[in-house]
Amino acid sequence: MTESNRPAHSLSSLERLWLTEAVRLREEHAGPLEDREANRLAQAAGGDLVSRIESRALWLAQRDGLFGALQHWRQGAQLALIVLLSLALLSGAGLALAALGDGQRPVNVFWALGSLLGLHLLMLLGWALGLAFAGDSAGSLGRLWLWLSEKLARDAQAAQLAPALLLLLQRQRLSRWALGLLVHGLWLVVLLAALLSLLALLATRRYGFVWETTILSGETFVALTQALGALPALLGFALPDAELIRASGDSALAVESARQAWAAWLVGVLLAYGVLPRGLLALLCLWRWRRGRAALALDLNLPGYSLLRDRLLPSSERLGVCDEAPQHLAEPQAGAAASNSAGALLVAIELDDRRPWPPALPKGLANAGVIDSREQRQRLLEQLTRFPPARLAIACDPQRSPDRGTLTLLSELARCAGATRIWLLQAQPGEALDSERLGDWQQALAKLGLSYANSAPLSWLETGHD
Template identity: 45%
Template sequence: MVRRHEERHGPLDDAVECLTVGATPAELETRILHRADALGAREGWRDAILRWHGRARLVLAVAAVLALVLGFGAAAGVLGDGSRPVNVVWALGGLLGVNLFSLLLWLAATALPVRGGVAPRGGALGGVWLRVVAALDRSPAAASVPQALAGLTGRTRIAQWGLGCVTHTLWALALAGAVTGVLALLATRRYGFVWETTILPGEVFVGLTTALGTLPSWLGFPVPDPATVVASGDAPMLDEAGRRAWAGWLVGALLVYGLLPRLGLALACGGLWVAALRRLKLDLARPGYARLRAALMPDSERIGVSDPEPAVMPRPLRHAADPGASGSSALVALELGTDVAWPPAQFPAALDAGRLDSREQRRAALNRFAADAPGRLLVAIDPRRTPDRGNLGLIAELSDHAAETRVWAVGGDTARLALWRDGLARLGFAPDALIVDAAAAQRWLAGQDVPTTGEAR
């Protein structure tokens, strides 16, 4: 229904739905279905489908009861009240004739290629059932349900098998009612059986009775012998054994040529319908679905943190030859805010090793320190930012290329300074490694002794 609406009225506002669905790891078809479900709930189409399902079940239940009643009534009309003999040919034809004609039409329609549409292909009773369900609710949302169903299954046999199951089930119930009616009437009334003809010889009815009774006889139903058949053509069969033979033959023919085929076809269509539903796929080549690919399957997605931060940050082996070795001093800035001037005026320009904002700048600094390890390295950070594993890992790697390393919180104390202190502690830095005073950082980088209480808080 969502695709059908968007093809006629334009795309719906689906920013929230696409964001929610896009966060779910799934294939495009699954994401399209989740999006449609969310939009259907928002627009009221899901409720319309649920109401349609409720009406469909109600109409089908009423139709099932009506089929049983009509079948019983047909049996009563064909057999009568027992005051007149029953013509076995007309009785069998009256109970099975319409059913046989309907079955032949269904088989012919099934043999035709699929060209779309649902009602005519599943059988007349299935089509009537759909039209009655639609007539009970004339709202636009309810009217769109069968049309959306036809659009989804029109080029497949799914609807044909589903409606075929409904059609054959209703016919099976009608025939079950007819068999029940015949048995009830035969058990409570005395009938005489006869066949009548003007131009046909008796051998024709003998052969017909024998041929139609072959399959029922395999199930144990009696078949009138030739003498009984011939005798029934002259006068109604009043002999008790003859009556029972004709009654068993009639019931067996109704079951074998009426009820059992319809019941088997109902089960077959139901099985094919379930199997076809499992194979049903969206036609992703349709413009309405192709448009959703960019929104639901973007080329890049923000996946967040892929694994939790470890309790102890891994620290590589130190590269400096001797922690106490002499060497030049260096000053670097790690992702400082744009409002912080760099390099600071109180530090000699020769000590500035640059800002480390990009991957290339970080790689260049590491290569430089690997070739010429500084004796003292001061890493300036922005304490307004929250430390992450990337920044802390870079500080650890930088410290591996220096004899001594301190971290300078440019701008002084902030609420996030405790997070930096905890992060540095997990890397193995001493508490005095974090300096918050610019003058203390300048003295340390110059090689002057600095009180511990002034360097870290």
């Protein structure tokens, strides 16, 4: 089953709200959509205003291709995440190599520490400041992921989805936690890759460690080393003593215990001030995301939703509203109502008064008459929505042009029946059938995926086969 044909009930609550918000943004920027059938089906489904707005939006989203766009955006987001994860792994390994070098020269412990944790701490500080003062902080990694997701989606419709998702999340201040989870998760991958690479290098090469200074005293480095090592020491990592720290200021000690003490200190500091903070922040963001996701809801005070109140919860029916033409007519998807359909029905659309109607019908076939007005059209659609027929035959006069309104009505009627056939009537006695208009009808019906016949499909209506 393709995403465009995916049933709306299979969507998660977040996806339903997301698509509803995307439809609102689309109507806000491009004007109201042709939504007569969507409104009718939403009213027939019942429920409160929120559920009706959601039903309407999901029907429009499926008709206009937003279901497929959502799938394309998710695929682009997953691909963007894979790219960023790959870069994170390579960056982490690069940090470890830059910190320790090739082992030919002694490692300056504080330069190594700056290489491993410097950028991480700066970015963490920027994230915290953005969260405190801006209220939301996507971070550079979060913005990069959103940009890559949109570019990799390769769907014009998908361009509306990222803004819709951010607006939806920002109302509950969830975007900070959703994107924060992404940012901290990626940094956690970077630091874990650096930690594993660091352990691999320390296990396979012999490194000597020194510290160097020109203007600071040796006691300053002793105090700084012990202060940084206090937290790792609580986690069980060895802390170099004062004498060993002072001795390492002159040259790299060849003593194995000194190398191991400095290696343990470096690994412990990376774990305590890099991996653990990012891991804890990622867990915090995950907890806040899951907690706030359940509270997501539509904001009915927005103009796009408040204007739908009278149309979806009307105090009296309003018929005859003309909307802008959609870019394409929705395919009828015949058989969608087959699960609860029964009986057979014949209906005609805008027939000439001189044409005798209805024909003689076998017993058991219902006749819905001739549909000439919007009121008749609306009543019939509402009736078929509640009681869909198993088989529906629609008689049309091919002498009339197949205009947009008629084709839209045919699609709407076909979606209310288990199976549908169009009956293109013969010309009346003394009249010649316009072959060009007949060709237009046949082309239009073929484009909609509706079967048609030039003879009365009464046997099919009665028995289900010709």
